[in-house]
Amino acid sequence: MLKFGFIGFGQYGGRQVDVLLPLSEHYTGMAVNTAVNDLEGLTNVPDGFRLQLKGNSFGAGRTPELAYNAFLDNGPEFVATAQTVTKDCDFIWVVAGLGGGTGTGALQGFLQHGTELFEQPIGLIITIPRDDDGAVQKANAMGALKYIQDAINEKRIGAVLIVDNDRFxxxxxxxxxxGDWRDHSNLLLAKTLHDLNTITIESGQSNFDRTDLLKILCSSGCLAIGSANLRDLDQDSVYQTIRNSIQKGFFSSGYRLEEAEYYALCFTLNEEGSKVRSSTYEQHFVTHLKSLFPNATDSFFGYYTNHKNHVLSVVSGLGLPERVFQFKDQIKVVESRQVKRLDLDVSDLPAFSSTTNPLLRRKAGASEDNPLLKRRTTLSAGTAQASRDNPLLRKR
Ligand SMILES: Nc1nc2c(ncn2[C@@H]2O[C@H](COP(=O)(O)OP(=O)(O)OP(=O)(O)O)[C@@H](O)[C@H]2O)c(=O)[nH]1
Ligand SMILES: [Mg+2]
Known part of the structure; x- marks a missing residue:
């Protein structure tokens, strides 16, 4: 399996890293945040690896610029800690939820200045906002996605694993x-990534090892992961299960699969499922997968022995998912927001007399004792000046 180093930015980043760390002794990680509370809420990130960006101790309030500046201001501390944390790793995952301030802003700073400071290849784990999230979150996310797209184009980063919060x-x-869907999604992502990493150490006849996994993770672009149990074991049912898990999975929906660079299918099979290993099955899958991934330049098939029949599919080098392209239009709707404003001429209003309402009539004798009704006699110089101009203070 590969040694992963995780760098979490913002609340999501820290929480996701916190769930990943206990899964293996080969995982190390740190959390970076403006908000002290978020860092204090973590369990598994060691104290020395929680970096608070000085400047905004309550968070960046969905303002990426604040976090971007705070991140750069704390640059040397970040780089020193991040290099220590990732020293022995094979691959670095930078983790952030897009849409808020800290994760989005720090990620932008990292993508602009940080990718060249690490020897290991770098991938991203990011969330994208829900449809119901506001325009601010989508605009923030789009700002960061621009940096991500640039880093992909320039091959400064490898795999981008997207958690589509809308889907979850x-x-x-x-x-x-x-329970909280966020906790479920964090656990599922951690489990799925860990399953992918540990499948390379399962026993069995395999054409997919840790070097192949590293090759896939270094392919620049989005990484889709499908995971499915195999119930019916005839050729076509197995293929349909694979296809569904790649097209509709939690970490695989909304991609244009024809863009894929590589794909890998990793089967874990028990005795009954062992027939799936046969070359007739593989031939059937290859024929169909050719139309699903017509432009893929390499593919891997791994077979492992396990008590349950399961397939884990990985597809790399994809463009950003379809939902991301819709954010721009969703923001436009909000830009045309009209606010009905109150605009009236008070002289047009009918006059209602207040003299009939006893509550509004001055009570005899009350003014002597009630300080609220008493006029202050000593005014400061400034107030004395103001009193001449302020109609509230002037005697009519
Ligand atoms: N899946 C998932 N998404 C989360 C989680 N926490 C936050 N998010 C999402 O991630 C995006 C960014 O939110 P946060 O991480 O809280 O924001 P932040 O980076 O701390 O930014 P500020 O608080 O504005 O400084 C939002 O769309 C959240 O809905 C989580 O635990 N799981
Ligand atoms: Mg926060």
Whole structure:
């Protein structure tokens, strides 16, 4: 398996790293945040690897510029800690939720100035906002996506693993699952990435090892991961299961698969499932996958022995998912927002007499005792000056 080093920016980044770290002794990680509270809420990130960006101790309030500047101001501390944390790693994952201030701004700073400071290849784990999230989050996310697209184009980063929060939120709501969908999504991402990494150490006949995984993770562009149990074991059912998991999975929906550079299928099979290893099956899959990934330049098939029949599919080198391209239009709708403003001429209003309402009539004798009604006699020089101009203070 590969040694991963995780650098989490902002609240999501820290929380996601916190869930990944306990999965393996080969994982190291740090959390970077403006908000002290977020850092204090972590369990598994060691104290020395929690970096607070001095300047905005309550968070960056969805203002990436604040975090971008704070990140650069704390640059030397960040680089020293990040290089220590990732020293023995094979691959670095930088983790941030797009849409807020800290994660988005720090990620931008990192993509602009940080990628050249590490020897290891770098990948990203990012969330993208839900449809229901506001225009501010989408605009922030788009700002960071521009930097991400540049880094992909220039091959400064490899795999970009996207957690589509809309996808998670909707499915968890539809299934009425208890608990916080964010915690579920963090756990599922951690498990899926860890399963992918550990599959290379499962026993069995395999044409997919850690070097192949590293090659896939170094392919610049989005990484889709599909995961599915195999129930029906006839050729076509297995292929349909693979296809569905690649097209509709939590970490694989909304991509244009014809853009794929590489793909890998990793089967874990028990005795009953061992027939899936046969070359007739592989031939069937290859024929169909050619139309799914017509431009892929390499592919891998790994077979491992396990008690359950399962397939993990990985596709690399993809462009950003379709939802990202819709954010721009969703923001336009908000730009045309009209606010109805109150604009009236008070002289047009009918006059209602207040003299009939006893509450509004001055009570006899009350003014002597009530300080609220008493006029202050000593005014400061400034107030004395103001009193001449301020109609509130002038005697009518
Ligand atoms: N899937 C998932 N998404 C999260 C989680 N926490 C936050 N997000 C999303 O990530 C995006 C950024 O939010 P945060 O990480 O809280 O923001 P931040 O980077 O701390 O930024 P500021 O608080 O504005 O400084 C938002 O769209 C959140 O909905 C989480 O635990 N899981
Ligand atoms: Mg925050």
């Amino acid at each position: 939120f909707r499915q968890f709501a539809a299934e009425n699952r208890p």
